[in-house]
Amino acid sequence: MRTTFENSQLHLDECDVCVVGSGASGGIAALKLAEAGLKVVLLEAGKQLDVTRQYKQHMWPYELDDRGLDIRGTGVNFMADGLWRIPGEPFTVATGSQFCWFRSRLVGGRTNHWGRGVARFLPEDFERDDKVASDDGWPFGYSDLIPYYERVESYMGITGPTCYHTACEYQGLTLEPKCYERVVAQGCEELGIPVIPTATAVLMRPHRGRPPCHFCAQCPRGCKTSAGFSIGQTAIPDGLATGNLRVLTNAMVDQLHADGNLVSAVSYIDKATRVRRQIKCHAVFLAASACESARILLNSATAEHARGLGNSSGLVGRNLRDNVGVRVHAHIPALEGMEPHNCDGIGRPHVMVPWWRPTDVDFTKGYEFLVAGGLQMPSMGIFDALSDEVQGFGLDLKRVCRRRYGSEVFFIFTGEMISNADSFCELDPQVRDEWGTPVLRFHFRWGENEITMSRHMLQTAHAIIGRIGGRVLSCYSGDQNSMTLPGQNFRESGVARMGTDPKRSVLNRFCQSHDIPNLYVVDAACFVTSPEKPPTLTIMAVSWMASEHYVMSQGLSVNDDLTDVDFSCGTTASPSEILVYDS
């Protein structure tokens, strides 16, 4: 059954497993499958970044011609990369809906520029919520995922407590709150709102060949040293070191081919040559990001699989969710006149507020929040709020700016969204991308629970800001409920959900298609619910579990004990020297 490659020279047209997408889930799957001895081809629709030259970490605003304003709309300026609009690859939004779709077409996907926030979901997050009719519960429990959480945490290297419920007992290293965080935390304490250290995939000590953080606070621009975890700097070189992994970039997958009830090949367009190619394989791991994975399944329909591959349930594309987002900008006079000091720290706030279950709420599920601000690197728009408040010009204006600098904060709320029947994606019957593939059309509606929750977020912000003598400057309002637009929280999920009942789910508990046993969908498409916690840790843990399931189904053994595995990548290749074959 398994393919043999002579001297690691992989045939382009054949492999054991094709992994589609090289982000958090695809990177982990490719690594675990290759480590087990399977020949893996990893297809990435984007390019390989030259970390040293292309990450924008440490750059000053004046080193960019538009100072990070992104006037060309390409999204590449002050971030490592990442795009809300990709030329030639549009998507459509149904009348009456709004949706933004962030696609990071890079080796490593969004892990190039994520905030590095990590948290385990809580035991109750996996259980069925009787108050939510659409909720079937996850097909496994928290305890089933613990070993994989531990493996992923050990592989990534974490600072801070990843379990909210054990945060108070956490004995590891945490970071001091920043100056503005101390003020906000004081207000929270007086209101009975708990503040805990954040957990991040940022190293405080050397770990598996990666150095500790140097505290430049620029994680989202890409971490050149790899102190902040990214797949492209860890799982990809580790996978390549096994000799069993081949990475093809600019490989835009559009279809899977089935032979009966098994997937047998993957079609992709080599964007560089515009040539369509095919890879035969014994299994496919879809990890293209939730909505892109759904698109590939829907676009793989045949007479035999009329609704799309793996879609006998009709649920591919359904249950589309993002998280609820509310942003509140405030001025805190108590922070004015601070002694100039470096308050960068790591790129994510050092403390956060997990859902504290206040008793007086009229919604189900919960939210969490972080507060950014303080003496950050000046950026475009730095004194917009001030400018709206003052009159005049001249020396007084200059002095007022100096006094204001560092005294503004931004509350960033993230809440759970419940699936609803009006939020889904489907193939647009008319529009195709430049490769001839039908594009996705999004339908989206926030439910009553989300709107009620967003009001509570605003109340909470107002209460804390008032308590510390501040005032609200503005609330970001993407829509009439002061919420961010759907998709703007980067947390799309649910469009190929797991479950025990093949009629009510697309995948089983191992992310394996109910219809097509050699097809796995390991990105957030598989999520049954969307808790408010950062999802990346859970995405990687679930992908690790699914990969092990496939490995064992092939009669191979897995490396259960991390201490027996040498993951060190520092000696073999520095991140910028990763060997990637262009297709």
Added chain:
Amino acid sequence: MTHNHPTMSTAQYETLCSLSEYILPADERSCSAREAGVPEFLRFLHSNSTAYRDYLHEGLAWLDTYCLKKTGRRFIEAPCSSQRAILTEIAVRSESPTEELGHGITFFAALRKDVLSAFFTSQIGIRDLEYQGNVALAQSPVCPPLRRQQRSEHG
């Protein structure tokens, strides 16, 4: 030195220089917005973004028209006292501006934001604010205690 920019006239650029100087002049701590290169950056935005081009074109045209009416000269040729008087008229927050001043007030509000942004993201402006970060440290910085009730009124 001439500024033969394809889409911004010399007169427009000089007006922008003058406005930058008025909005953020030099003091003992830093030079003016004009000296910090703000007009050059705004001209770059003007020639690379339709949104900036339109608002700057229309705003600068309004300013000259209004100044001609008041003083018989375009803004850049008017005496300093007249320039200052006109800017004082439009550098206000007004809920119900007169029809005559409305466009000027909107333009000045937008320009002031852009001049502040451009100045304080320049090397000179970042030094002025005494931003201490974007350096490599061995340990996470620890913020000092707040100096409560000690607000600097003089920069």
